Amino acid sequence: MNRWCWTVCALLALTMLFGANDANAGSRNDKNKSKFTPEQLVDFSKQVERVAASQGARVFILSRLGRPQSDLTEGIQFTHTAIGVYSNITLEDGTTTPGYAIYNLYMKVGDDTKSELVMDFPVDFFAGAELLKAGITVPDEKVQKRLLELIQSGRYAKLHNPKYSTLSNPYNSQFQNCTEFVLDVLNAAIYQSVNKAQLKANTRAYFNAQPIKMSGLKLSLGAMFMDELTLEDHHSKVKTATFTTITNYLRDNDLLQHHEVVRWAE
């Protein structure tokens, strides 16, 4: 193949590279154009609330799938996790209604390396979903009560680390993603402490994170080109907290009341 051919190939590859990145960014913008109709989002959100309420859940862990299944690494079933709290919601007209408020860590708009804590509601939570599929995990009553006390007191916010990484290592405090934040809040409730060093020591001792089954080269290249991904906090195998590993953690410690995956049913 002559030099001209290689130049064409290089240009094609560059086009594909930037095309792929655009597609990635585009999927973010697509969140502003939900894949689902308002009726579907409202119906599904209510369905999820009713499933949690049917279990008497004052506090539960909620997860959504916000990326195409084909983009996910092996072992990852959900991509965003938060905490639902049964609340008395005051509306603009002054009336109140019972329902769940969702406590999230979200990537900061305009800065993929930072996060912020945001409270929203199920219909907001699922607005960016790729599939109308929800993971619901209800801790046992004692853990729920401790979580409620922690959230009601506002002390849960002390566990927020605004340095964001999509594959943050849950065994240290260098970076944090949404699921690690939920794990940290859960552990703070379990141990009734917001001492981060102690909580991370306990996490290392008792929590089994999800290994990311991807080649080191792919991960390194991803870290080079994705602002929201760094591997600085990983020292050997890359592992991260997931909705499933948190559910397993509760189950292994006899602290799980209920677990269910809800799919949208018309």
Added chain:
Amino acid sequence: MYINRINVSFLLALVIAAPGCAASDSMRDMSKGTSQMVKGSARAAVGSVKVVASVVAIPFVVVGAYGQGSKRAGDSMLGWGMGKQPLPIGDKTVSAGLSPKQAVNGQEGI
């Protein structure tokens, strides 16, 4: 030519690798948030769905969790003990209001 081959291989590897690192998304809907779309569409849909904005959400206080002297806004809802009995859920669909940035700078389409 050898160097060119390496470059092309490297670039193709990037194409394959970069989008495949998805294990988490912690993104919320942005300035034209989907929830706002829901609200806007809801109005257009003549009541087929109705989404209302919240002012505040206070966790229901669990009996025994806080003292009787507490002045929290949720006190009026005291009486929900812990347990597995089903809880009521309101029919209204509630959405978060505007972000502070949107409230200050305006929000298209609302």
